Amino acid sequence: MANFTPIKKKEKNIFYDPNLSKRHAKAKIFKGIAISALIMSLLFLFIFLSDMVNKGVGAFKQTYIQVEVTYNAKTLKDTRQLIERKYRTLISRAWLRDIPRLVKENPELMNTTQVVWALADDQVDMYMKNQYYKIRPKHKATLLELIENNRVEKHFNTIFFTKGDSKIAENSGILSAMIGTILTLLVTMAVAFPIGVATAVYLEEFADPNSKLSSFIEININNLAAIPSILFGLLGLAIFINLFGMPRSSALVGGLTLALMTLPIIIVSSRAALRSVPASIRQAGYGLGLTKIQVVRDHVLPLAFPGVMTGSIIGLAQAMGETAPLIIVGMIAFIPDSPTSILDAATVMPAQIFTWAGMPEVAYIERTAAGILVLLSVLISFNAFAVYLRKKFEVKW
């Protein structure tokens, strides 16, 4: 289009359309609409991510106050007396509650007085982070005095990564939800991966593509992928919990429910990977006298494996972010201690985010957003790893 010589006199050109400039203007507008739609969807992503970072990044630091702690038999019995009366409302109740255990582990502390950094109450933390706070004027004066003397500091929030859920905002962390997620996903993968790959192998390598059975299975898988996730929760509740009597809220039930949801993703991507292995490989195998199983097991599957892995990782990432069916099977219980087996009551990261989002205290908002940041970074690195696998092992036949 670029290199034609225009006919200078428009009126002599019999092809000249007097509306041409109007049509070109319209074309420009159309293109403008298209690009602004794309920009808008990217803008949503940007606003969304920056909003989460903005809200959540504060939670990675937590306020600590330097106070004198007196350890003796009397104060250990009534932990509120461990510190001076005027500081009591500024220090976390949960932190004081943990002191007797600390002394038990370190008996040399007994009958001494130490200056330590104590975890601050969530209202103090909110004040330090310029959020909405509720502190009485009397206590605020004490706090301002402490700040004046550099006895208030923000440290890296280790509690967030080393503790489970808590009803006390400053003492709550994401560890038990993380372990719950790992247990649940282990169950999911242990079930969905072999079944999904086996189904794909059957449909691609063994089934007659024109038979009624295989088209029936195919339609089923298609429909399964489109069923709303919450209905899988109803299945889990009715079958796994009520019929089979598996423990409610457990990673086992949640993992099985998610496995059924992940199946279609693994099947579809594994089939695509199997299909991309050229027929010549199979024919060479048959030519050497291998049986069908030997060809599939020793030649086709290893070649398709990177594709199968990519699909499974993407499926895993999707299962990791799923919440609705897990709420239905009870995985939103309050779990302060990490589950130790797949039969224990557990919660998962998205469910933890959901419970925190419903908490009335302001301090939970930043913890929710921080939980979201952790979840998103895990998900994005999973997906990036899947893309890397695909790029690295991609074979052009």
Added chain:
Amino acid sequence: MSHFQNKQKSIQLKEDIIKYLLISAAGISVLTTFGILFSILFEAIDFFSLKSFTYFLTGNEWSPGTANSKFGASAIFAGTFMITFIAIAIALPIGVFSAIYMSEYASDKVRSTVKPLLEILAGIPTVVYGFFAAITVAPFIVSVCDSLGVSASYNSALAAGVVMGIMIIPVISSLSDDVISAVPDSLRKGSLALGMTQAETIKDIVLPSAMPGIISATLLGISKALGETMIVVMAAGMNANKFSINPLEDMTTVTVQIVAALTGDFEFDSPDTLSAFALGLVLFVVTLTLNIVSVMLIKKFKEKYKMSSL
């Protein structure tokens, strides 16, 4: 029988066993679909043996947990419809126009950077969208409406609908992108050769050809919106007795009521809990129908252009 034949037989047996194992694995997904259907159906039948089916579809009082509980879900259906409508009104134009830009205008470089970004949008867990709707979008809508002198609810249908729309954009755009790219290039070149502008080519030639695919993408988006749970649980209302066409008021959806019924302290066999399965049945039937129609449309499109990659 020779030793060779014996070995042959055992190999054959092994092959058969493995084959049947594979078939039974494939059967699991069939079992799951029917498991979902029947587990919902049986509990729903239990529910309808206690409560009227016609009142469930047409009645407008929803009062679980009370002495003379009534289950008329029409306000719930209306709220679901409203929120879905808002979501599609946002996702359809943005999704389709993004797809047009990606497949018709964008250079390969832009495509390869933007596509993964849209995939991130698609991979964000819905609970995160729900938090965004409840904490950021809803207060924003309330404050904008306040400054305009209109009152808006913190659980407005608009906030949930808008965020749900954002969630559905990648669903619609990626499928539309696929079908638009699949329209044969000869059609475009023919149109351009006749002197049409690029925009006219897209509007009058490419889009009409890709229409079955775009409609199918929209149906898939609708089905996703109907079944979406976390966004509405966190951002939409709970009141199942209120009819309204004002998107600034709070509305509830089928999925919200399912969660409410199953997380409440009701007996499992009470109509209050079983109502969740009745609502689930409606959701199942509607989304399945949408999906089947959508698959049929795509099949038609594929047959028209003789392609097999979609």
